Amino acid sequence: MTLLELQHIQKSYQEGLKSKVALKDISFGIESGEYVAIMGESGAGKTTLLNIMATLDKPTSGKIELNGTDLKSLSENEAAHFRRKELGFVFQNFDLLDTFNNRDNIFLPLVLSKVPEKEMQARLTGLAEQLEITDLLDRYPSEVSGGQKQRVAAARALITQPELILADEPTGALDSHSSAQLLELFDQVNQAGQTILMVTHSALTASYSKRTLFIKDGIIYHQLNRGELSQKEYLDKISASLNSIINGGSVN
C-alpha cells in the first residue's frame, strides 16, 4: 500500500525580487513499511523536502498525499492535528521544552492524545533502556548533552508509535555507540511495521535503510535499493554513488 505519494513537487523561495528554486521536480512514492534514506549535498533541498512531507511547509506546486490525505489542502489546525496523529519527528532542533523534565517531554504527545499514565509508563520503560536515557528522565533538557537530547527527542517521537517517522540527521549529534543504538531501534520499529524516512549526510547511517534516494539539482537524481546486499556492500554502493554525484560523474 502506498503511504506517501509525491508528484512533481516544486518549491521556490522568494529572495527579494528573485525566486530561488530549491526543489525542481520531485516525484516518488513510499510504501507502507519501507525504510528510506534521502541523501544529497548541502543545499540540495533535503530539509525543504522533509518539511513539506512533515506539513511544516507547503510546496509551490505539485501533489503530495499521505494515506490518501492531500497535505496541501490542510489548514494550519488540521496540519497540527495530522502531525500529532500520524507523524513522529526526530528533528535536529530537538524542540524539547525546557520547563518540563525529559520524562514529561517524552510523555507530552501521549498526554495530548489522552493515553492512560500506566500505558505511558509501560511504553517508556523499554524505549528508555534501549536509548540509555533511563537515568536522565528526571533531569531537564538543559541539564543533558546534545546527543542525550537527541535520544530524548527520539524517544518522544517513537513513543506514539506513529505510522510514519520522519528523521532529519537523526545521528547528527550522536557518537558512534549512540548512533548504532538509535539505528538498531529504528530497525526494530521498522521490522514491527513502522515506516521510516530519514535525511542524512552519513553514508553509514543511510546503509541501515532499505532504499536510498539521492537529490541533486532539485530532482531525484539516483536511487539505490539494498535488496539482498549485505550492509557493508550497500554502504560501499552508497559511498560510491555519493562520490560520483558530488564529483559530477555518472552513477549506476
Ligand SMILES: Nc1ncnc2c1ncn2[C@@H]1O[C@H](COP(=O)(O)OP(=O)(O)OP(=O)(O)O)[C@@H](O)[C@H]1O
Ligand atoms: N526559508 C528559506 N528562504 C530562502 N531560501 C531557502 C530557505 N530555506 C532553504 N532555502 C534554500 O533552499 C535550498 C535548499 O535548502 P535545504 O535546507 O533544503 O538544503 P539541505 O539539502 O537540507 O541542506 P543541508 O544539508 O545543508 O541541511 C538552499 O539553497 C537554501 O539556501
